[in-house]
Amino acid sequence: MLKFLMKMTVLMMIFSWSVSVGAAGPEAMAEGVSAESTSSVVSVEGAAGSAEEKNPEKKLTVEAIVNKANLMAYYQGDNGKAQVNMIINDYEEKIEDGKKKIVTKNTRTREFNILRGDIEDGGDQNYFVYFIKPADVRKMVFMVHKHADIDKDDDRWLYLPSLDLVKRIAAGDKRTSFVGSDFLYEDVSGRSLQEDKHELIETTDEFYVVKNTPKTSQSVEFSYYNVRIDKKNFMPMKMEFYDSKGKLYRIIESLQVETVGKYPTVVKSKVTDLNKQSFTLMEFSKIEYNIDLADIFTERYLRKPPREAVR
Amino acid sequence: MYKKVIMSAIFLVTGGWDSVTAGEDPNWAGIVRQAESFVSDVEVHGFLEGRGGFRLLEDKYEKDMSVMETRLQLDLSAFPEWGNLKFKGDTLGDFVTGDTHFDIREANFACSPLEFVDAKIGRQVLTWGTGDLLFINDLFPKDWQSFLIGRDSEYLKAPSDAAKLSFFSDWANLDFVYTPRFDHDRFINGERISFFNDGLGRISGEDAVVHTDKPNRWFGDDELAMRIYRNIENYELALYGYRGYWKSPGGMNLRGQAIFPDLNVYGGSIRGALGKGIGNFEVGYYESDDDQNGSDPMVKNSELRFLTGYTQELAKELTGSIQYYVEQMTDYDNYRDSLPAGAKSRDRSRHLITVRLTQLLLNQNLRVGIFGYFSPTDQDSYLRPNVHYKISDDLAVEAGANVFLGEYNHTFFGQFHDNTNIYTSVRYNF
Numbered sequence: 177m178l179k180f181l182m183k184m185t186v187l188m189m190i191f192s193w194s195v196s197v198g199a200a201g202p203e204a205m206a207e208g209v210s211a212e213s214t215s216s217v218v219s220v221e222g223a224a225g226s227a228e229e230k231n232p233e234k235k236l237t238v239e240a241i242v243n244k245a246n247l248m249a250y251y252q253g254d255n256g257k258a259q260v261n262m263i264i265n266d267y268e269e270k271i272e273d274g275k276k277k278i279v280t281k282n283t284r285t286r287e288f289n290i291l292r293g294d295i296e297d298g299g300d301q302n303y304f305v306y307f308i309k310p311a312d313v314r315k316m317v318f319m320v321h322k323h324a325d326i327d328k329d330d331d332r333w334l335y336l337p338s339l340d341l342v343k344r345i346a347a348g349d350k351r352t353s354f355v356g357s358d359f360l361y362e363d364v365s366g367r368s369l370q371e372d373k374h375e376l377i378e379t380t381d382e383f384y385v386v387k388n389t390p391k392t393s394q395s396v397e398f399s400y401y402n403v404r405i406d407k408k409n410f411m412p413m414k415m416e417f418y419d420s421k422g423k424l425y426r427i428i429e430s431l432q433v434e435t436v437g438k439y440p441t442v443v444k445s446k447v448t449d450l451n452k453q454s455f456t457l458m459e460f461s462k463i464e465y466n467i468d469l470a471d472i473f474t475e476r477y478l479r480k481p482p483r484e485a486v487r
Numbered sequence: 488m489y490k491k492v493i494m495s496a497i498f499l500v501t502g503g504w505d506s507v508t509a510g511e512d513p514n515w516a517g518i519v520r521q522a523e524s525f526v527s528d529v530e531v532h533g534f535l536e537g538r539g540g541f542r543l544l545e546d547k548y549e550k551d552m553s554v555m556e557t558r559l560q561l562d563l564s565a566f567p568e569w570g571n572l573k574f575k576g577d578t579l580g581d582f583v584t585g586d587t588h589f590d591i592r593e594a595n596f597a598c599s600p601l602e603f604v605d606a607k608i609g610r611q612v613l614t615w616g617t618g619d620l621l622f623i624n625d626l627f628p629k630d631w632q633s634f635l636i637g638r639d640s641e642y643l644k645a646p647s648d649a650a651k652l653s654f655f656s657d658w659a660n661l662d663f664v665y666t667p668r669f670d671h672d673r674f675i676n677g678e679r680i681s682f683f684n685d686g687l688g689r690i691s692g693e694d695a696v697v698h699t700d701k702p703n704r705w706f707g708d709d710e711l712a713m714r715i716y717r718n719i720e721n722y723e724l725a726l727y728g729y730r731g732y733w734k735s736p737g738g739m740n741l742r743g744q745a746i747f748p749d750l751n752v753y754g755g756s757i758r759g760a761l762g763k764g765i766g767n768f769e770v771g772y773y774e775s776d777d778d779q780n781g782s783d784p785m786v787k788n789s790e791l792r793f794l795t796g797y798t799q800e801l802a803k804e805l806t807g808s809i810q811y812y813v814e815q816m817t818d819y820d821n822y823r824d825s826l827p828a829g830a831k832s833r834d835r836s837r838h839l840i841t842v843r844l845t846q847l848l849l850n851q852n853l854r855v856g857i858f859g860y861f862s863p864t865d866q867d868s869y870l871r872p873n874v875h876y877k878i879s880d881d882l883a884v885e886a887g888a889n890v891f892l893g894e895y896n897h898t899f900f901g902q903f904h905d906n907t908n909i910y911t912s913v914r915y916n917f
Contacts, residue, residue, distance in 0.1 A: 321721060
C-alpha cells in the first residue's frame with residue numbers, strides 16, 4: 177500500500193510539472209484571440225449605433241444588421257435555459273376534392289433541456305443538452321464548446337449513462353442533422369458570420385432581407401440563403417435556402433416570438449425540407465435567461481448533470 | 488403508460504397503508520404523505536427485450552444457442568434535494584441456462600457533500616480511459632461473456648460495488664474509487680463460450696468449467712483506483728493508478744484453480760483534437776506484484792500496454808476510427824525459461840489494430856456499423872458487424888454477428904473460432 181502511494185505521488189509530481197509547462201502557452205494565446213474579436217464586435221456595433229441615430233432607415237450597414245441578428249438569435253443574456261420539444265414528420269401533399277392537403281407520417285419526437293453559456297457576445301459559447309425523450313436516449317448528455325473562429329473546430333462530447341462513458345466526438349460537418357431532425361447543427365448553434373458574404377437586397381416596412389452567399393461553396397449544400405430580419409428587434413424570422421439551380425428547397429421559420437424577461441425569444445420554429453418532404457417543429461418552454469449557473473460545461477457535470485439541466 | 492401502472496401499484500400499497508395508519512396517529516399520516524410525494528417523484532423507465540442467436544459452427548463443448556433470452560429492465564431514479572437516488576435492475580429469463588436471474592446493475596446514492604466534492608456510493612457502472620473497446624487504465628469489471636455472445640454493448644460493463652469520491656479544483660480533478668471487496672470480470676470460464684484451456688492444453692467449454700480461488704474478504708481483498716485529470720485547451724490529460732488484482736484469472740494455484748494475483752497499474756492518457764478528428768494516446772504499466780521478476784510460471788508476468796487512436800468523420804453521417812494497441816511482457820526471458828516443457832509460449836508482444844466504421848441513415852434511425860480487431864502477431868481477428876433500426880421512438884430492432892477468425896486455436900481471438908455467432912433482438916423502451 178505504502179509503495180503504491182509513493183509511486184502515485186511521483187506520478188502526480190510529474191503530472192503537475194507537465195501541467196504547469198503546458199498551461200502557459202495555450203491560455204495566453206486564447207486571451208490574445210478573444211481581445212481581438214471583442215474589439216471587432218465593438219467597432220461594428222459602434223458604427224451601427226451612430227448610423228442609426230442619424231438615419232435609422234438607410235445608413236445601417238448590412239454587417240451591422242447581421243451582427244445584431246446573430247446576437248438576437250444566439251446570444252441573448254449571458255446564459256439561457258429552455259426545455260425543447262421537437263416533432264419530426266415526413267409529409268405528403270395530397271389533392272382531395274380539389275384542395276391541397278398535407279398528410280404527415282412517420283412522426284418522431286425529441287425532448288431535451290438545453291443550457292447555454294456565453295463566453296463573449298458574438299464569440300465562443302458552450303452548450304449542454306440533456307435528453308429526456310425518447311426513452312432510449314434518456315439522460316444522455318451532449319456538450320459542445322463552440323468556437324467562433326472558423327479555423328477551429330468545435331469540441332463535442334457525448335455522455336452515455338448506461339456505460340458511464342464520456343465519449344469525445346470528432347468534429348463533424350455542421351450541416352448534418354441534429355438528433356435526426358430537419359434542424360442542422362448549424363441551425364441550433366449558429367452559422368459563423370465569417371462564412372458568408374452578406375448583401376442587403378431589400379428593405380420592406382417590416383423586414384430587412386439579407387442575401388448570404390458562402391465564401392467557399394464546396395463545404396455546403398446551398399448556393400445562397402435569404403434571411404428576413406425583423407426591423408424592430410432584429411429577430412431573424414424566415415430563412416430560405418436555394419440550391420445550385422436557384423430552386424428553393426429549405427425554409428426555417430420563426431412561428432412565434434415572445435418576450436421573456438426583457439429578451440424577445442423565438443418560442444416556436446419550423447424547418448421544412450422540400451426535397452425530403454419532411455418538417456420539424458421545435459417548441460421552447462421554461463425559458464430563463466441570466467440564471468445563476470456555475471461552469472457546468474465540464475466532464476464533472478456530464479457524469480452528474482446539474483439540477484438546472486435535469487429539471 | 489407503464490409508469491402509470493407501476494406507480495398505481497405502488498400507490499395501492501402505500502395508500503392502503505396510509506388509510507390504516509392515518510386514523511391512529513396524525514404524525515404518521517404526515518410521514519406517509521411525504522413518502523407518497525417522494526414516490527410520485529420517482530421516474531420509472533426501462534425496456535423489455537427479446538434476444539436470440541446461435542452458433543454458425545459446430546462447437547462440441549457448447550450448445551448451438553448462443554443467446555436466447557427475454558429481459559425486463561426497470562430503471563428508477565429520484566432527485567430529492569439531498570442527492571440523487573438510482574436503481575436499475577434486470578430480470579432475465581435465460582433459455583440457454585434455463586434459469587431466471589436478477590441482475591442489479593445500479594443501486595446507488597449520489598450527492599455533493601461540499602461544493603467541490605461529488606460522491607457516489609453503492610452499485611454503479613464505472614468507466615474511464617480513452618480506448619474504444621480496449622481498456623488499459625479502466626480496471627473496472629467487464630462482462631466478456633455478454634460481449635462475445637451478442638448482448639447490447641451496455642452489458643460489456645459489469646457493475647462495481649464501490650464508493651467513488653471526486654474532488655474538483657482549478658488545478659486538477661481527482662477521483663478515488665474504493666471497492667471494499669474485489670469485483671472480478673465476468674470472464675470466459677467455459678460456460679456458454681469455449682476457449683483454449685492452458686491447463687488441459689486444448690479447447691474446452693461446459694466439460695471443464697474453470698474453478699476459481701478468488702480474493703473475497705470484505706475490506707481485506709479490496710481495490711483502489713484513482714485518476715487525476717485536467718483539461719488544457721480541451722486536451723484531456725489524465726494519470727491513473729490502480730491497486731488490486733488481475734481482473735480475469737492471471738494464474739493458477741497448485742490445486743489447479745484459477746487465481747487472481749495481485750496487480751498494480753500505473754498509467755496516463757491524453758485525448759484531444761488532432762487534424763480534422765480526435766486523437767488519443769494511453770499507456771499503462773501492469774505490475775504483477777506476485778511475480779515481480781516474471782519467473783513464476785503459475786502467475787502472469789508484468790506488462791507494458793499502450794494504445795493510440797484516431798477518429799474522424801469521413802463523410803456526412805459516416806465516422807471512422809482506428810486504434811493501434813500493444814501489450815508487451817517485461818520479463819520475457821524469465822517467462823520463456825520458466826515455461827514447463829512442451830507448453831505453448833506467447834510472443835513477447837501482442838499487437839492489435841482495431842477499425843470502426845459507423846454509418847447513420849434514414850434520419851439517423853438506421854445505424855450500420857462494424858468494429859474489427861486484427862492482430863498481426865497472433866494472426867487472428869474478431870469482427871462485430873451490427874445493424875440497428877429504430878422502428879419508432881419506442882421500438883428498435885437489431886441484428887449482428889460475432890465472427891472469430893484465426894490461424895491457431897490458442898491465440899486471443901483464434902481460440903473462440905467455434906463460438907462464431909449471429910444474433911437478433913427487438914426492444915421496447917418505456
